[in-house]
Amino acid sequence: MTAVKERLAAGPDLDLDTVRFGSGGGPAVTILGGVHGDEPEGVLAAYRVADELASAHVRGTVTVLPRANPPALAAGTRHGDGGVNLARVFPGDPGGDLSARIAHAIARELIEPCDLLIDLHSAGRRYRMPPMCGFGAAGTLGGRPLLDAARTTPFPYLWAHASVAPGRSVSHADALGKPWAYFESGGGGALREADLDLYVRGVLRLLEVAGAVEPVSFAGPPPGRQTVVTGGDGDTDTGVLITVPGSFASSVSAGDAVSSGQRIGAVYDDAGRRAEVVRAPSSGIVMMLRHELRVAPGDVAAIVAGADRRAA
Ligand SMILES: [Zn+2]
Known part of the structure; x- marks a missing residue:
């Protein structure tokens, strides 16, 4: 499938370069990588998906934007120009700052036309997360619940969100139904490398369910046991907060099942004294866990979300 390279109209100082596959007809799927500048997995996986699509039969239109936040990617930081989190400013503003203009261009040209x-x-x-596919619980794809599509991906954790924090790319899609x-x-x-493989296979499976590509053969095992996680809106700025400065030592791993009140970790002061014990506020799965050692008050130690074991 021939690729068409285009640049979004976001201003002269922004290189938002997309690769588009397909005839221009539907279903239309948009794939974003690099909204946060310290998350290379999405960037590299998006390029790899584009490589796969080059030899696939695309029935709809698939548009890939591997580098959604060039200023943040150039700096290698989560936030971009001016310390702005791009995932908090969608749908953006054409007359706003750099991040607002990026969000606006992506919203108008890639999210609003997509299916x-x-x-x-x-x-x-700063964090660790188990490999997972998060999705809007109310969504449907190919006439079936989005959960069914998520189950075709190789991710061991599927996080169904009944609501989503505002400002993310997915929030804009959600608001548009x-x-x-x-x-x-x-x-x-x-x-x-294994995570990159999960991403590429996961995207291809969702494209198949959407009817955007003919089935693609891609090496890798079928989905294993999957845990469906519920609760929480996926806002990574909220969770179990650390209240003292020091060094965080975790006592669980990302993806672990924990019970309410179970110790997640502790913060030690610089004299080696345990200054705070961090505990799970509820029973569930540790979906995000602090990795970086040094912490300050207000930092998130972990996100624990409930799991529906019966549906696993
Ligand atoms: Zn991110």
């Missing part, structure tokens, strides 16, 4: 949005994130430098999904994994500043 499915897939946003590729990861845990970034469009199905959306996002992927997370890894973190700690490390990159795992």
Whole structure:
């Protein structure tokens, strides 16, 4: 399938370069990578998906934007120009700052015309997350619940969100009644080949369910046991907060099942004294866990979300 390279109209100082596959007809799917500048998984996976689509039969239109936030990616930081979190300013503003203009261009040209949005994130430098596909619980794809589509991906955790925090790319899709999904994994500043494979296979499966591509053969095992996680709006700025400065030592791993009150970790002061014990506020799965050692009051130690074991 021939690729068409285009640049979004976001201003002369912004290179939002897309690769578009297909005839221009539907279904139209948008794939974003690099909304946060310290999450290389999404960028690399988006390029790899584009490579796969080059030899696939695309029935609809698939548009890939691997580098959604060039200023943040150039800096290698979560936030971009002016310390703005791009995932808090959608649908953006054409007359606003750099991040607002990026969000506006993506919203208008890639989200509003699409039938499915897939946003590729990861845990970034400061956190760890289990490999997972998050999605709008009310969404449908190909006439079936989006959960059914998520089940075709190889992710061991499927996070169904009844609501979503405002300002994200997926929030804009949600407000427009469009199905959306996002992927997370890894973190700690490390990159795992296995996670990249999950992303590529996950995107291809969702494209198949959407009817945007003919089935693509891609090496890898079928989905194993999957845990459906519910609760929480996926806002990574909220969770179990740390209240003292120091060094965080975790006592669980991302993806662990914990019970209410179970110890997640502790904060030690610089004299080695335990200054705070962090505990799970509820029973569930540790969907995000602090990785970076040094912490300050207000930092998130973890996000624990409930799991529906019966549906697993
Ligand atoms: Zn992110």
